[in-house]
Amino acid sequence: MPFKMPSLTVLLAAPLALGPLSPALAADETPATPGGQEALAVLTEAVAVPTVEGRGQVPVLADKLARRLIAAGFAPSDVQFTPVGETGYLIARYPGRDRKALPTLVIAHMDVVEAKPADWERDPFTPVIEDGYLFGRGALDNKGDLAMVMAAVMGLHRAGWVPAHDLILAFSGDEETQMATTAAMAKALGKADLVLNADAGAGTLDASGKPFVYEVQAGEKTYGDYTLTISDPGGHSSRPGKTNAIAAMSAAMEKIWAYHFPVQVSPLTKAYLEGSAASAPAEVAGAMRALAANPTDAEAAATLSARPEYVGVIRTTCVPTMIAGGHAPNALPQSVSANVNCRIFPGTSRAAVLDRLTKVVDNPAIHIAFTENGTLESIESPLRKDVLHAVEIAVHQRSPGLTIVPGMSAGATDSMHFRSRGIPAFGISATYMRAQDEFAHGLNERLPLATLDPGVKQWQTVLTTLLK
Ligand SMILES: [Zn+2]
Numbered sequence: 001m002p003f004k005m006p007s008l009t010v011l012l013a014a015p016l017a018l019g020p021l022s023p024a025l026a027a028d029e030t031p032a033t034p035g036g037q038e039a040l041a042v043l044t045e046a047v048a049v050p051t052v053e054g055r056g057q058v059p060v061l062a063d064k065l066a067r068r069l070i071a072a073g074f075a076p077s078d079v080q081f082t083p084v085g086e087t088g089y090l091i092a093r094y095p096g097r098d099r100k101a102l103p104t105l106v107i108a109h110m111d112v113v114e115a116k117p118a119d120w121e122r123d124p125f126t127p128v129i130e131d132g133y134l135f136g137r138g139a140l141d142n143k144g145d146l147a148m149v150m151a152a153v154m155g156l157h158r159a160g161w162v163p164a165h166d167l168i169l170a171f172s173g174d175e176e177t178q179m180a181t182t183a184a185m186a187k188a189l190g191k192a193d194l195v196l197n198a199d200a201g202a203g204t205l206d207a208s209g210k211p212f213v214y215e216v217q218a219g220e221k222t223y224g225d226y227t228l229t230i231s232d233p234g235g236h237s238s239r240p241g242k243t244n245a246i247a248a249m250s251a252a253m254e255k256i257w258a259y260h261f262p263v264q265v266s267p268l269t270k271a272y273l274e275g276s277a278a279s280a281p282a283e284v285a286g287a288m289r290a291l292a293a294n295p296t297d298a299e300a301a302a303t304l305s306a307r308p309e310y311v312g313v314i315r316t317t318c319v320p321t322m323i324a325g326g327h328a329p330n331a332l333p334q335s336v337s338a339n340v341n342c343r344i345f346p347g348t349s350r351a352a353v354l355d356r357l358t359k360v361v362d363n364p365a366i367h368i369a370f371t372e373n374g375t376l377e378s379i380e381s382p383l384r385k386d387v388l389h390a391v392e393i394a395v396h397q398r399s400p401g402l403t404i405v406p407g408m409s410a411g412a413t414d415s416m417h418f419r420s421r422g423i424p425a426f427g428i429s430a431t432y433m434r435a436q437d438e439f440a441h442g443l444n445e446r447l448p449l450a451t452l453d454p455g456v457k458q459w460q461t462v463l464t465t466l467l468k
Pocket residue numbers: 109141142175199
């Protein structure tokens with residue numbers, strides 16, 4: 001049963017103080033709009049709560065977010081936190097005019113990847129503003145967009161806007177690890193018309209800071225690890241026999257490395273290839289158009305496969321990533337195991353990939369098994385005209401004429417738990433940044449402050465257009 005935070009009612013009596021922003025802000029770095037300023041306040045507060053797995057801090061952050069929503073006018077009974085182990089998820093319902101219609105969900109995650117302070121130049125959990133960026137773990141993934149969504153929705157609520165149907169903010173608490181909160185949240189929410197994910201999609205700026213392309217994420221590959229094992233009687237290394245476990249595994253790895261899964265083009269990746277060709281380097285633009293027109297064009301596939309940034313778009317990929325074996329320098333190895341990491345094209349089953357790897361390896365002495373990791377097989381969301389239309393209006397208001405392409409990401413997000421339930425999900429983050437500023441999961445993660453003002457506005461325009 002959802003548990004309502006007891007502290008919320010207490011808070012209602014007290015006026016909400018947004019508090020001074022802890023980092024010192026240069027005048028030209030301060031967001032210009034009330035929405036941008038509120039987003040920065042939420043972000044600063046959120047980065048300071050270390051919502052890393054195992055630290056029990058997600059409920060603390062959820063409580064802070066819930067207080068803000070209630071202060072902005074949300075009914076306390078519409079804001080509920082549900083604990084799941086040491087973490088949990090937050091659901092806030094924004095009632096619409098038609099209460100019976102299926103709701104629109106806006107999802108984001110409150111948890112962050114671990115960060116070791118010793119490795120960072122600045123403390124990862126002390127928000128620091130420098131050179132137009134806010135530094136800190138989660139500044140980008142995903143507290144930046146979470147803060148923009150919060151500011152956008154609170155601003156609309158204060159202004160008295162009422163959506164056509166219910167709008168639900170649904171924030172998970174272990175997206176980076178188990179996704180148990182996502183699974184529980186998706187189950188608890190049940191049917192929905194649509195999911196808008198703040199943790200995928202985004203705008204890319206070129207090196208000079210000019211918007212270059214905006215991507216709407218409508219699908220993602222399935223993450224899959226396969227473990228290969230072989231055992232052998234072994235023996236003294238001075239008396240080698242016919243078999244050797246290391247040699248056999250090496251041969252298997254070599255075959256997997258050399259193997260290319262068949263090229264696949266789906267409605268989503270076809271739209272991606274067509275849309276991306278306009279802004280791609282000349283040598284690949286032709287290949288993109290050719291492959292979109294004819295998925296059996298081997299030359300076009302070879303051109304794209306030669307580039308790491310595109311190879312994953314056109315096929316399932318599997319690569320050896322770990323190997324271990326042998327027990328002494330002077331003994332024949334008794335066992336060897338290896339890990340092969342696959343990014344599986346949407347619509348292809350994990351079992352089909354296992355079958356293919358088995359055929360490629362072609363050695364019955366090697367056992368291959370899928371490693372369960374909680375991910376679900378993914379399907380892509382059919383591109384929805386109303387969503388693309390709302391995104392186009394919002395993106396072009398921010399950046400007239402910017403190319404918008406639907407895309408597929410290489411890794412899993414919370415969207416997979418909704419897509420697997422048949423709910424279309426679209427990643428439409430309002431963060432625009434340069435490729436070289438992207439440090440999600442890494443050291444010195446940061447968010448460009450310049451994205452806050454237009455980002456809040458972008459979320460508001462998407463929501464008011466879709467739910468007008
Ligand atoms: Zn994320």
